Structures are given as C-alpha cells and as structure tokens.
Amino acid sequence: MKYCFVLFLLIITVVSPLLGQDIPMPGESTTPKNSSNPEIGGYVENTLSLYGAGERSEESVINETRARIGAEAKLNNRIDVGITLIGSLYTGETVVDASLYVPESKRAAIALPELYSYEYEDELYLQEAYTTYYGDSIYVRAGRQKFYTGTGYAYNPSDFFNTKNPVDPEYESEGIDGIRADVELPLYLNLTLLGRPGETIDESDGLIYLKGRASMGDWGLLYVRYNKSMIDFRSLNGVDYAEVLSSGDSSLLDPDNYVRKSHWNYFGGDFDIQPEGFHIYGEGGYVICQANGSEGELKILNKDHERFLLGLDYTFDFQLYLIVEYLRYGLGADSYGDLDYADYLSYNSGERVALSKNTLFTGGSYPLTDLSEFGCYLISSIDENSYTVNPKLDYNIADNGVLQCAAYCTLGRSEIADAYGWGGDVRVRGSF
Amino acid sequence: MKNICYVLVALSVLLMVQGIMALDAKDILNKSDEKESYDYMYAETEQIIATSSGSKRTLVIRNWATENGREQLSEYLEPADIRGQKILMTDDGDNIWMFNAETKRTRKLGSHMKKKKVMGSDFTYEDQAGGKMSEKYTPKLLKEEALDGAPCYLLELVPTANGPSYAKVLAWIGKEDFLIRRVDFYNEGDSSAFKKMVLSDFRQAGSRMTPFKIVMTGIKDRSETVTLIKSVVYDQKIPQSVFDPRELEK
Numbered sequence: 166m167k168y169c170f171v172l173f174l175l176i177i178t179v180v181s182p183l184l185g186q187d188i189p190m191p192g193e194s195t196t197p198k199n200s201s202n203p204e205i206g207g208y209v210e211n212t213l214s215l216y217g218a219g220e221r222s223e224e225s226v227i228n229e230t231r232a233r234i235g236a237e238a239k240l241n242n243r244i245d246v247g248i249t250l251i252g253s254l255y256t257g258e259t260v261v262d263a264s265l266y267v268p269e270s271k272r273a274a275i276a277l278p279e280l281y282s283y284e285y286e287d288e289l290y291l292q293e294a295y296t297t298y299y300g301d302s303i304y305v306r307a308g309r310q311k312f313y314t315g316t317g318y319a320y321n322p323s324d325f326f327n328t329k330n331p332v333d334p335e336y337e338s339e340g341i342d343g344i345r346a347d348v349e350l351p352l353y354l355n356l357t358l359l360g361r362p363g364e365t366i367d368e369s370d371g372l373i374y375l376k377g378r379a380s381m382g383d384w385g386l387l388y389v390r391y392n393k394s395m396i397d398f399r400s401l402n403g404v405d406y407a408e409v410l411s412s413g414d415s416s417l418l419d420p421d422n423y424v425r426k427s428h429w430n431y432f433g434g435d436f437d438i439q440p441e442g443f444h445i446y447g448e449g450g451y452v453i454c455q456a457n458g459s460e461g462e463l464k465i466l467n468k469d470h471e472r473f474l475l476g477l478d479y480t481f482d483f484q485l486y487l488i489v490e491y492l493r494y495g496l497g498a499d500s501y502g503d504l505d506y507a508d509y510l511s512y513n514s515g516e517r518v519a520l521s522k523n524t525l526f527t528g529g530s531y532p533l534t535d536l537s538e539f540g541c542y543l544i545s546s547i548d549e550n551s552y553t554v555n556p557k558l559d560y561n562i563a564d565n566g567v568l569q570c571a572a573y574c575t576l577g578r579s580e581i582a583d584a585y586g587w588g589g590d591v592r593v594r595g596s597f
Numbered sequence: 598m599k600n601i602c603y604v605l606v607a608l609s610v611l612l613m614v615q616g617i618m619a620l621d622a623k624d625i626l627n628k629s630d631e632k633e634s635y636d637y638m639y640a641e642t643e644q645i646i647a648t649s650s651g652s653k654r655t656l657v658i659r660n661w662a663t664e665n666g667r668e669q670l671s672e673y674l675e676p677a678d679i680r681g682q683k684i685l686m687t688d689d690g691d692n693i694w695m696f697n698a699e700t701k702r703t704r705k706l707g708s709h710m711k712k713k714k715v716m717g718s719d720f721t722y723e724d725q726a727g728g729k730m731s732e733k734y735t736p737k738l739l740k741e742e743a744l745d746g747a748p749c750y751l752l753e754l755v756p757t758a759n760g761p762s763y764a765k766v767l768a769w770i771g772k773e774d775f776l777i778r779r780v781d782f783y784n785e786g787d788s789s790a791f792k793k794m795v796l797s798d799f800r801q802a803g804s805r806m807t808p809f810k811i812v813m814t815g816i817k818d819r820s821e822t823v824t825l826i827k828s829v830v831y832d833q834k835i836p837q838s839v840f841d842p843r844e845l846e847k
Contacts, residue, residue, distance in 0.1 A: 188639040188830055191661065191672050191683060191839060192847065206680055297847075304847060311701040318704075337700045347843070355843045376843075383705060437705050439691075444707020480709040482762055482784060535648045535717040535820050561717065564654055564676040596677035 193239075207234035207249075208596040216588030227257035227285065235293065242299070249293040249340075255285040267509040268580040274506050276402050280418060281510060293340045302349040309340035312359060314374055314387055315448040315474075316435045319526040319544075320492045320518060322472035323433050323448045325391040326361070326370070328515045331526055331544050332555050332573055343370075353378040367428070368392050382438035387450065389431040395466055395516045397423040398507035427456030427466035433473075442479075449473020449493070465511075470495025472518065487529040497522035501549050501578060509584075521548035528555070536561040551577040551585070565596045622736035625750050628775040630665070630729045635805060638662045640829040646718050649819035656716060661839050666727015668840040679716065683845050689733070690726025696845040703845045712762050719792060719813040719822040723761045730768075730777075733760040741772065744779055748772040776806055791817045803831040 209232045217224040235249035264278035275281070295308035315321035319331040327338045343361035350356055355376045363369040370392055376385040401423045409417045416422055433450015454467045476490040497519050498504045504520060512520050528542030537560040544553040557571040569592040575585035620628075644656040657675035662668065667689055673682045681698025693706040711723035734754035742751045749769040756763060764787065769779040776799060781790035792815045796808035811824040838844050 188661075188833055188835070189659070190836075191659070191670055191844070192681075206677060208678070299847065313702050316705070335697075335700065349843060353841075353843075439708050442707075442709050444709060446705075478707055478709075480707070480713050482712055484713060486710075486713065532714060532717070534650065535646055535714070535719070535815075535818070535822075536652055536654060561652075561654055561678075565678055567678055594678070596680070 203236040203238035205234065205236045206597060207232065208594050209233075210592055210594035212590050212592040214588060214590045217586050225258040227255060227259060229285070230254045233292070244299070245297050247293055247295050247297070248291070250289070251292045252287075252289040254287050259285040261285070263510060263513055264506075266513050266584050267506045268578075268584045270580060271504065271506045271509060272584075274402070276404075277406065277418075280401065280420065291340070292337075304347040305345070307344045309342050310345065311338060312341050312343075312345060313338075314372070314385075314389075314435070316383075316385075316437050316446040317448055317474040317476055317490060317492075318478075318488060319490050319542075320474050320524070321448065322474050322492060322494060322518055323387055323389070323431065323435065323450060325389055325393070325429070325431065331542075332553070333571070363392060368426075382436060384437075385435040385448075387431070387433050387435070389429070389433075391429045391431065392426055393429045393454075393466060394424050394426045395511055396420050396514070397425045398510045399505075402507070425456070425466055427454050429454055444478050445476070447473065447475045449475075452495070465496055468496060472496075485529055485531050488527070490526040492519060492524040492526065494519045494522060494524065497524070497548065499548055501581075504549065519546065521546040523547040533558075546577075549578070549581065551575055551581040553585070562593075563595075567594045567596075568592070569594070622738040622750075622752055623731065625738065625752060625770055625775065626731045626734070626736045626754075629770050629777060630731050632775045632806070633777070634665050634729075635662075635831045636664065637832050637835045638666075638829065639833065639835065641827045643825045643827060644716075644718055645823045645825070646716075647821045647823075654717065656718070661835050662727060663835060663840065664727070665729060666725075669725070669727055670839055671725070673716070684715065684722075685840065685842055685845060686722065686726050687840060689728035690723050693722060694842045694845060701846060703842060705842075719815045719818070719820055720824075724794070724813070730754070733757060734766070739767070742769065744769045747778065749778060774806060776808070789816070791815070802829045805831050 209230075212229045212231070214227050215224055231251065231253045233249060233251045235247065237245060237247040239245045260282055261284070262278060263281040263283060264272055264275050267275065272278075291309055293309050293311065295306050295310045297304065297306040313321065313324055313327060315323045319329070319334045321327070321329055326341050330336065341361060343359050345357065345359045348356045357372070357374040357376070359372045359374075361370040370390060372387065372389040374385060374387050376383065401420055404417050409415070430453045431450055432453075433448065435446070435448035437444075437446040439445070449472055451469070451471050453469050456467045472494050474490055474492050476488065478486065478488040480486045496517060498508065499522055508517075508520060511517055525545040525547060526542065527545070528540060530538055530540035532538045537558065540557045542555045544555065546552070553573050553575050555571065555573045557569065560568045562568045570589070572587070572589035574587040575582045638660070640660045642658050642660065644658060646654045646656070655675065656673060656679070659672045659674060661670045668687045669685075671684045673679045683696040685694045685696075686692065690711050691708045693708065693710055694703055695706055696703045711726060712721055714721055715725060734756055737753045737755070739751045739753050742749055749771055752768045752770060754766045754768055756765075763782050764785040765783045767781040767783075767790070768777055770777055776796075778796055780794045782792045782794075783790055792813060794811060794813045796811050798808060798810040799806050800809050807826065807829055809826045813822045813824070815821065
C-alpha cells in the first residue's frame with residue numbers, strides 16, 4: 166500500500182506538468198516540456214564612482230565589479246526553488262572615513278574619528294535561496310527572499326525590512342530571511358503574513374499585511390512587529406580612552422558592543438488612487454516603541470513617532486514624467502541645531518530613513534531617444550536645510566547592455582554641502 | 598396593379614441598396630470591432646525597435662488578453678536585462694501594474710502612464726491597451742480611399758471623454774473585411790500625423806484574420822517599431838488569475 170502511494174505521488178509529480186495547457190502561463194519556462202530545467206540569468210556590472218567633499222584633499226575613486234547569477238526551477242506545478250548569488254570586488258579607496266560626512270561643527274565632538282571608518286570588502290553572498298509552495302489560493306515561500314511593503318518610489322517609511330537609497334531607489338535590495346504566506350481572499354483581498362526568526366520569539370520580526378482593491382483605488386493595512394537596532398554612537402563616543410589604554414580592553418571600542426534594541430510596533434496602511442488622471446499614493450502610520458532605558462540612542466529608539474509619505478506623479482503628452490513625494494519622518498530633526506554627530510553617523514549607516522522631519526523628493530524624467538532616458542531629481546532635507554541634486558542618464562548600449570550615469574551634488578547650508586560634497590557613478594551592465 | 602408592384606419592388610431594392618450604401622461611420626467602426634473581437638488571445642511576438650540613430654533593440658514578448666485586450670498581460674522574455682518583467686493592464690489600460698523581475702517588486706503605475714512609450718518602443722501603453730474602438734472614439738466617415746490596392750473607408754476618430762490622449766486619429770478600414778489597415782495619430786494642433794501604424798501580412802488564425810506584422814513609425818521622432826507575431830491562439834480560455842495583480846510575482 167505504501168508503495169502504491171509512493172507510485173501515485175511519482176506519477177502525479179512526473180505527469181502533472183505535462184497535463185498543462187497548450188498555451189504557457191506567465192512565468193513558465195519558454196520550453197514547457199522541459200519546465201523543470203532551471204532558468205538561469207544574471208548580470209555582470211562595473212560601477213566606477215568618483216566623489217569629493219570639502220574636507221578631502223583630493224577626489225576619491227572606488228570601483229565595484231559585481232556579478233549576479235540566479236536560477237529558478239519548477240519542480241512541479243506546486244513547488245519551485247530559487248537561488249541568487251552575488252559577488253562583489255572592490256578596488257580604489259575602499260576604506261571610508263565616515264566622520265568626513267559629518268558637518269565640521271558637529272564633527273568636532275567626535276573623540277576618535279578612526280572608530281567610524283568602514284571598509285568595502287570583497288564579498289560573496291546569497292541574495293535569495295527559497296522554496297515556494299503554490300496552493301490554489303495560498304502561496305508560501307520559505308528562505309531568503311525579497312519582499313516589500315508600501316507604495317512610495319523614493320522612500321518607503323513603512324518598509325522596515327529593506328533600506329532604500331533615494332539617489333538610486335530602484336536598485337535591488339538584499340533578501341529577507343523568513344517565511345511568508347500569501348493568502349488570496351474573496352473580494353480581491355490579499356493577506357500576507359511574514360515571519361523573520363530571531364534568537365527568541367521576542368526578538369523575531371513579523372508582519373500582517375492586508376491589501377485590497379476598491380473602485381477608488383488600491384489600499385492596504387499593515388501591522389509590523391520589528392526589532393529595531395541602532396549603534397549608540399553617543400555612548401561609544403563617551404568612552405574613557407585612558408581607561409581603555411590602561412585596561413587593554415579593546416572591546417570597549419567595538420561599535421557592535423553598543424548596539425541598542427527596541428521592539429517597535431507599527432500600525433499603518435497605504436493607498437493608491439487616480440483622480441482626474443493624476444496618480445496619488447501614500448503610506449504611513451505610527452510606531453509605538455518598547456525598550457528599557459532612555460540614555461544615548463535609546464532616546465531615539467524609544468520615541469513613539471509618526472512616519473508617512475504622500476506622493477503624486479504625472480506624465481504629460483510629450484512624455485515628460487514628473488514626481489513629487491513628501492516624507493514625514495517623526496525621528497527626524499526639527500532644525501539643523503537639533504542634529505549632532507551621532508545623528509549623522511546613524512543616518513549614514515542606513516539606520517534612519519531621513520535626517521529632517523520633513524523631506525521632499527521632486528523630479529522628472531524624459532526619454533531623449535527610444536534607447537535613452539534622462540532624469541533629474543532634487544532631494545530637499547527641509548529642516549536640516551540641505552538639497553541634493555541628482556541628474557541621471559540611462560542608455561541601452563546594446564540588447565543586453567545598459568550604461569547608467571548618475572551624479573549628485575549637495576547644496577544648501579555650506580558645512581553640509583562641504584561634508585556631503587559631490588559625486589558620480591558610471592555603471593555598465595551586461596545581462597545574460 | 599402590376600405597375601404598383603413594380604414600383605414597390607423597385608422601391609424595396611432601392612431602399613436595400615441605400616441601406617447597404619448608407620453604412621455610416623458608427624456602423625463601420627462597430628463592424629470593425631466585431632471583426633477584431635475575441636474573448637481570449639495568447640500571442641508570442643517579436644518587437645524590433647529602431648531609433649533615428651540606427652540603433653536596434655529586439656524584444657521578445659508573450660501576451661495574454663481577454664475581451665479585445667480589456668485585460669492584458671505582457672511578459673518580456675528577451676533581452677536579458679528585462680527578462681521576466683511583466684506589465685498588466687486592466688480596464689482598457691486604466692489600471693497598470695509593472696513587475697520588475699530583478700527587484701521582484703510590483704508597482705502600480707498612474708493611468709497617465711498610458712501616454713508613455715512602452716520599453717522604448719513607439720507604442721504607448723494606450724496603443725497597446727485594448728477595448729473596443731467604438732467605445733473609445735467618436736467616428737466620422739471622411740471618404741473612401743484605396744490603400745495598397747485595397748478599398749478602404751477612411752474614418753476620422755475623435756477620442757471620447759474617457760478615450761485615448763490623442764487629439765484625433767485617422768483609420769483606414771477595409772471595405773470588404775472591416776479590418777484596420779492603417780492608423781495615423783495626431784496631437785493637438787498637429788497638421789500632419791506624428792506617428793502612423795500600418796498593419797499587414799493578414800493571415801487566418803483560427804476563426805480570425807490577424808495582421809502578423811504591425812509597423813509603428815514615429816514620423817517626428819524618426820523611429821520605428823516593428824511587431825511581428827510569431828504565433829497566436831484565439832479563444833482558448835485563459836484563467837482569470839493571469840490578470841490578477843496578486844499573481845504577478847508568482
């Protein structure tokens with residue numbers, strides 16, 4: 166009987182893909198009869214970056230050669246597996262002194278700038294490695310995977326699992342280690358549950374995301390439980406170096422020993438509507454924090470706050486595309502005077518969404534030819550009083566080749582402009 | 598009495614002939630919609646984009662559509678840099694979602710994006726969006742004119758309030774088969790067309806005549822996009838889930 170069952174399973178596994186429709190379904194292999202063969206793809210790209218700042222004696226150059234290879238295979242109609250591997254090689258000025266990106270008057274408070282250097286190291290990592298089960302109205306994916314929430318383009322304040330760079334918002338993100346279930350409900354509702362295991366249940370992250378469609382547009386409701394961690398730069402900076410030298414305890418200078426954590430509970434939602442031909446979208450909510458203590462960075466970590474984004478975009482008949490996004494970030498500062506070196510260090514390390522409470526992202530793009538597009542964006546950190554201009558050009562140099570040129574230049578308060586300076590990238594990518 | 602009968606017969610014939618001749622613009626467009634209509638369609642196409650500088654880019658696309666393209670999904674297979682990207686349009690292009698295979702992110706686009714060119718081709722999203730012409734345009738019969746030897750009706754089509762963004766289009770529709778053979782597009786204030794679409798290589802595919810070659814020429818941009826249909830299947834039922842934005846990532 167046991168063998169019959171195994172035989173039955175074998176027949177189902179082998180035969181079921183062949184019983185499929187004559188026309189392929191989206192995402193299916195282009196050669197349906199061999200649909201269990203993996204689909205392999207990826208790219209090799211080289212990014213040459215040149216950047217300068219007022220405090221540097223000369224411009225810096227860094228080059229990244231990056232390769233990505235991904236494979237996906239359908240084992241049968243119900244199960245697929247996927248894996249993506251990324252490798253990066255760096256040359257040039259690979260050691261970066263992060264304190265140089267702190268405005269001069271605030272940098273003066275940093276006791277030991279060398280502590281804040283970081284190094285681009287050659288790396289090889291798994292971006293994705295997952296198994297997916299496709300049920301009739303449920304989809305479960307386990308392993309490292311990509312997942313996003315929110316409707317914003319330059320910022321996603323409700324997405325706690327991914328870090329976005331507004332200067333390059335469409336660049337791919339790292340994967341999330343977790344288990345995700347998508348359940349299709351009646352009335353175009355979709356329920357997503359995601360769990361990311363931590364060392365304990367208490368230190369695990371998770372979300373519940375309900376999305377729906379109405380005649381007015383799309384909407385979503387989101388609850389996120391997230392363990393937010395930040396390096397307590399203020400405590401690290403307050404170390405008694407004489408004591409470190411006398412005791413020989415170098416762990417006192419290890420930033421990892423100054424990581425503070427807080428449990429965040431986020432309640433929010435998002436929407437997407439199209440009145441009168443305009444596209445208006447938004448996402449946001451409120452974070453309620455739970456951590457012990459209020460010293461150092463815990464002041465930030467323990468601050469209940471609002472965060473939301475409101476966006477609008479439009480395309481003119483002559484192909485010009487314009488976008489405006491307003492970001493309200495409750496952990497941002499009301500004025501430049503409220504910011505100190507620790508705020509800049511944590512922003513530069515990606516721990517914060519923005520420095521200002523109010524940030525405006527504006528810009529547009531225009532297709533210069535059928536194969537090239539020019540865009541120019543302005544990121545206004547309103548309360549901090551700094552403005553980043555970000556022109557970019559994309560050009561399809563061949564069927565599988567893209568050339569991207571981007572630059573940035575910081576304007577506004579002079580010492581911020583000096584700290585962030587200017588820079589530019591030239592990226593060439595060949596895909597296979 | 599006999600004379601009266603002759604008169605009645607002659608009158609009836611005259612009325613019938615007049616009825617046939619009096620096909621007005623709306624009838625022509627309705628008949629064209631009828632000829633072009635399908636419930637389900639699956640096609641594999643190749644799109645060759647040529648720019649004014651002479652550069653070329655070839656895209657390989659799979660399309661699934663229902664109700665004359667009222668809902669349609671395009672999946673790009675080539676070139677490799679856009680492999681796996683999907684564009685889903687529902688409600689005649691009023692709702693557009695784009696799935697980026699590299700980032701695995703689905704983003705809803707504003708309906709204004711209908712005016713934007715798709716993947717650098719000369720086709721905009723609204724050119725590709727389906728639906729019935731008779732619902733999107735108010736027609737006016739300008740004249741009858743032969744196009745490449747085929748007698749055609751030349752219609753001027755002005756978009757309805759919810760129609761496409763063009764100021765007007767001129768459409769040549771075959772007198773015998775009611776198939777659209779050429780469309781010229783005009784923007785507001787244009788005295789001449791800024792782009793034109795020519796449909797040719799009509800072949801029988803199932804119960805329907807289909808143009809296997811569609812050339813969209815950007816007259817002002819000096820660019821051209823040639824769409825070649827490699828295979829097409831009509832009226833084989835496509836599951837509704839194909840047109841569900843929740844399915845794009847799967």
